[in-house]
Amino acid sequence: MHRSPTNDDVMSTREAAQMLGVALRTVQLWVESGVLPAWKTAGGHRRIARAAVLALAAERRGAVAGPARDTxxxxxxxxxxxxxxxxxxxxxxxxxxxxxxxxxxxxxxxxxxxxxxxxxxxxxxxxxxxxxxxxxxxxxxxxxxxxxxxxxxxxxxxxxxxxxxxxxxxxxxxxxxxxxxxxxxxxxxxxxxxxxxxxxxxxxxxx
CATH class of the missing domain: 3.40.50.2300 (Response regulator)
Incomplete structure (x- = not known):
């Protein structure tokens, strides 16, 4: 049986921006380009899967914690x-x-x-x-x-x-x-x- 996403499964673009530590416009650009998969509610609001936001946050943390820069x-x-x-x-x-x-x-x-x-x-x-x-x-x-x-x-x-x-x-x-x-x-x-x-x-x- 398919389970509909709950409020805990999804995030608004503003919530995603706060979690990722970037500007709202950056998240909107990521959504528009497909970096963050999202869909629109009946009211026209974008919603993003929390799992996708968490995965991107982990990727960004990994980049920050990488080896010392030499370029x-x-x-x-x-x-x-x-x-x-x-x-x-x-x-x-x-x-x-x-x-x-x-x-x-x-x-x-x-x-x-x-x-x-x-x-x-x-x-x-x-x-x-x-x-x-x-x-x-x-x-x-x-x-x-x-x-x-x-x-x-x-x-x-x-x-x-x-x-x-x-x-x-x-x-x-x-x-x-x-x-x-x-x-x-x-x-x-x-x-x-x-x-x-x-x-x-x-x-x-x-x-």
Whole structure:
């Protein structure tokens, strides 16, 4: 006989956010993308299986309790596939202790930030779907917020065009396309030094 879920078996998105220690919007994004399976009640409210929330919480605790970090977590958000590939190739060529993740738009970026917050975020602004402006506003308003100084915007927009579309949050660094990889490398090296990251196969990273 099939047993209907009880109140102890399910959670609201808000309850799940509190248990997981993330913003409500992060849980909503996880639900929309299928990371957390959920369904809607007759009243239109989302409900999530408590077992799924507990499993994700255990996974996140395991990640936090893992071995000491020896890499800088970098996330690049850019909608042009060729440029994303160029980012990956150039960053690998720096020969620095960097783990780079790639996201194709703002929604994908927020999803990845919700799963693991980067040490350095590099993002385009003009993207289809959720653009960089929307992503940054959502990010900086959430519990997963990065410090603005660890966010770098790479854009072809002029200062006037930026102002017309809404200025960037205070503290966010803005660089102009074509991508200034030499400047990004300096920023990455500075962040590595700030975090005291030392690659395991080297006594020290030359900065």
């Amino acid at each position: 800088l977590e970098m996330l690049v958000v850019e909608d042009e596939p060729d440029l994303l590939n160029l980012y990956a190739m150039v960053i690998e060529g720096w020969d620095l202790p960097i783990h780079v993740r790639l996201a194709k738009d703002g929604f994908d970026g927020l999803m990845q930030i919700g799963q693991q917050r980067p040490d350095l975020l590099i993002t385009d602004l003009m993207m289809p779907g959720m653009d960089g402006f929307h992503m940054l506003r959502s990010l900086l308003a959430s519990e997963q917020a990065l410090s603005a100084e660890h966010i770098v915007v790479i854009t072809a927009l002029s200062p006037v065009e930026l102002a017309d579309r809404g200025t960037l949050p205070p503290g966010v660094r803005c660089l102009t396309k074509p991508v200034p990889f030499a400047e990004l490398e300096k920023l990455a090296r500075a962040r590595i030094a700030e975090l005291g990251i030392v690659r395991l196969d080297s006594a020290a990273i030359p900065l």
